[in-house]
Amino acid sequence: MPAPAAALAWWWAPLLPLVLIAVAWSVVVVDAAADARAAGRPGGFTAPARELARLLVGQRRRTVAADPVLGRAGPVVLVVAAVLAAVVIPLGTRPVADLGVGVVWFNAMEVLAWAAVWMAGWGPNSVLSLVGGYRFVAQGLAYELPHMFAIITAAVGAQSLRVGDIVAAQQGLWFVVIMPVAFVVFLVSAAAMAFWAPFDAPVAGDLAGGAAGELSGVDRLLFLGGRWLMLTAAAAMAVPLFLGGGAGPLLPAWAWVLVKTLAVLAVLVWARRRFPTIRMDRWTEISWMVLVPLTIAQALVVSIVVLTRGDL
């Protein structure tokens, strides 16, 4: 196994949020254009910029007996969690922080979304937004178990929790070929952790916006922006875990990471329009009765392959 790649220079740390925002923004623009096309309007490419300006100057909505501490912390935590989760993703060959327990770190940061969405739903003292917050916790319980088995399968395949080692282990064959079930489950849970349709019940229209319903101005910008950043970080994590990281012909490693991330995001944006919202009680049964056994079987197969190869 090759020596693990070192981390990027320290000044990449402040650049990472900007990179993440740039990738997310490009997808937001495409998504807005698709929205406009679906509605029969021309263009739509400038809609995100106008919405950004509107939210930046917008007033905070005040509700009776609100909990401003938790309500404002929620959206901030969502943004911070997405950026912190992204520090272990190799932007090319090297990540911003080359942690020995990178996979667990990603999992721990991404799970902060549970607290973030619940706090944002709790804050305004509004029934519908509180129901949205509770919906996300229920959804989290559904998606988290198969998600953990999926990412740990990639770590088992590489026999390392370091994301760089997982990329190195895919030099011969991408993990998406060896562990397709884990890859699909990871994509599904990436959508679910960003409460992205078909898992958008926590912010769905039947709750008048749910957890995001009472948010306005900067709070709303941070919450919806944090959701996009979380989706981008999760999609980018699929690249080193299952899609061979920066491996590819002609282009440099960073370009391949970007291309693959955008491809994964394209699938998620497509899935959002293709599938209707699924209720979290239905999804819990599918997740626990079907996906958990499938991912455990996948992990077992990968473990046996690793053992028979005699690498350990």
Added chain:
Amino acid sequence: MDVVFWVLALAAVMFGFGVFRLNSMAQVTFSLLASFLAVAGLVVLLGLGYLGVVIVLMMVIEMVIMAVFMIMYMMNPAGLMPMAMYHNKPGAMTISVGTFVLLAAGILLVDWPQRTGTPAPDPTFALGRSLMGEQMLTTMTLGITLFATIVATVVLSTGRGRYDRLGGDLDADTSDDPLGGGVGR
């Protein structure tokens, strides 16, 4: 390093104290979570990266679920009315401050022995080796005990068992459920 230690240590104590000072169940829960996260940072400072990050992972999930249950079992369910987390304030204060002073005095006064061993080159690997090697019996006992507890708790607390769902002879074609699940049983 020293600065990080003191910041995390102070944060852990302050947020821990916040559990007694704040008067909203939700804020109390997340104050306790912040205290745990500071402790996780201290564990990472000890060089135990895996344990520290797993503490973050487990505590976030656990405290969010705790918040749901704590608010559910409270006397004012929304928890937005002011409330106190403590009963018997003087007694609780005496016990907690006394315990803190006792432990702190112990840390400062005990004549700690010199370290003789050396840390493993990869603590995560050493931990896995230990759990799957000489500590296997402990791990399995713990795992089965926890699992049996979960099963027993669910069996004792569930209002509807399989006989309610599938009939006395368990031979109904479709189960009688208030809400249909996603698998279509």
